[in-house]
Amino acid sequence: MNKFRWLLVMAVFSLGGCVPRIEVAPSKEPIVINMNVKIEHEIHIKVDKDVEKMMKSQSDIF
Structure with missing residues (x-):
């Protein structure tokens, strides 16, 4: 039983390293x-x- 736990812990840590990494950089x-x-x-x-x-007759207004 002790060996099974040890293998289970090692498997969990081994699979934990397989997490994909996404990086956003400018x-x-x-x-x-x-x-x-x-x-x-x-x-x-x-x-x-x-x-x-009126505008034509007084073109100097504008």
Whole structure:
């Protein structure tokens, strides 16, 4: 019986060393994010006809 216990203890310790190891380490090079973005926009202004006439007649306001 004593031999069986000894073999059981040895088996447990032997199998305990078979645990997989997972390691997460940061990279040595910096992370580069290249963002080539082209932004275009259009602004449409709708004005009343009276306001448009006033803007044409008094163009020095703006």
